[in-house]
Amino acid sequence: KNEVEQSPQNLTAQEGEFITINCSYSVGISALHWLQQHPGGGIVSLFMLSSGKKKHGRLIATINIQEKHSSLHITASHPRDSAVYICAVRSETSGSRLTFGEGTQLTVNP
């Protein structure tokens, strides 16, 4: 079993829909990252969380440390949100090393 599990693996939505991507992890963490990867490879950091909730524009990330679970929400989705969204954790014992989930491929249709 991977230390970081994401669901769903693939998600197709219509423009305007509310989207949720989930991440569960099995180790104690010092931080959790949500990352976005477009075709071609470059990764952009969206959020770094250690507790609670963060919001940036139409993106919201939440984390429940006790349940070892995080969610990424996208409100009013748009085709330009189409990308792979990746959850990554920094464990309490790993310094700045990240362990990644497999990613969620999101496609938003107009």
Next chain:
Amino acid sequence: DAGVTQSPTHLIKTRGQQVTLRCSPKSGHDTVSWYQQALGQGPQFIFQYYEEEERQRGNFPDRFSGHQFPNYSSELNVNALLLGDSALYLCASSFWGSGTEAFFGQGTRLTVV
């Protein structure tokens, strides 16, 4: 302020050859981590450099080696290339320590034929 830059962006090598990938960290960052991302999978940690020393290493064979220079830039070397080494190689930079955000480069796409 330049972010993390990697070179080259694409590379094609033949099985058995050696390759060197390069990474310049974001200005001010002192720690560089390398990751391998196979198609359709999440990145896997290769190793991390700080103060010109390898500080952590993932489950990769000795064919994978690295170096960090005094200006914090880093190289990833892979010897005796295998077809299975074909992947996107990502460099991430940060400050040393567990509480800082990592910034990623665009990656180097390595194809081994």
